[in-house]
Amino acid sequence: MKEGTSKDGEIRGARLLVSGRVQGVGFRYFVMQAADGFGLAGYARNLPNGDVEVVAEGSAHALAALEETVRTGPGSARVDRVTREDVEPRGRSGFHAR
Numbered sequence: 001m002k003e004g005t006s007k008d009g010e011i012r013g014a015r016l017l018v019s020g021r022v023q024g025v026g027f028r029y030f031v032m033q034a035a036d037g038f039g040l041a042g043y044a045r046n047l048p049n050g051d052v053e054v055v056a057e058g059s060a061h062a063l064a065a066l067e068e069t070v071r072t073g074p075g076s077a078r079v080d081r082v083t084r085e086d087v088e089p090r091g092r093s094g095f096h097a098r
Contacts, residue, residue, distance in 0.1 A: 013089035014063045016054040016070055017047075020080035027052055028097035030074040031066075035095040038062040045098035057089035 018027070028044040031054055035042065040063070042056035056066055073079040 010059075011057050011089045011091075012060050012063060013042075013055070013057040013087040014067070015085050015087045016056070016067060017083045018052045018054065018070055018073075018079060018081075019050070020073075021078040022052045022073065023050055025076040026074055027077050030077070031070060032095050032097050034069045035066055038065050040066055041092040041095055043092075043096045043098050055087065056095070057092055 023046050028046065031044040031052070035044075035054075035056055038058065040056045040058040042054070044052055044054045047053050054066070054070060056063060067082065067084060071079055071082050
C-alpha cells in the first residue's frame with residue numbers, strides 16, 4: 001500500500017487553520033517534516049492575520065495524525081485553536097512550506 005493512502009486507496013483532503021503564536025517560530029517547517037513523515041502532500045503557509053493554513057491530502061489516518069501533531073506544535077509555538085474542513089484532494093505531490 002502506498003504511503004499516505006487508505007486501505008481502499010482513497011485520497012482525502014483537509015484544510016487546517018491554526019491560530020496562536022504560530023508565525024516566526026518554525027511552525028511551517030515543523031508541519032512540513034510531520035507531513036512528510038506521514039506521507040502527505042500539500043503545503044503550509046502563513047496568513048496575513050497571523051494564522052497558519054495547512055492544506056494536506058492523503059489517507060484519513062495520516063490526516064488525523066497530522067491534525068493531532070499540529071494541535072501540539074513545536075515547543076516554540078503556542079497553538080490556541082485548530083479548525084478543520086474537508087476539501088477535495090487535487091493530486092498534489094510532496095509537502096512544501098510557502
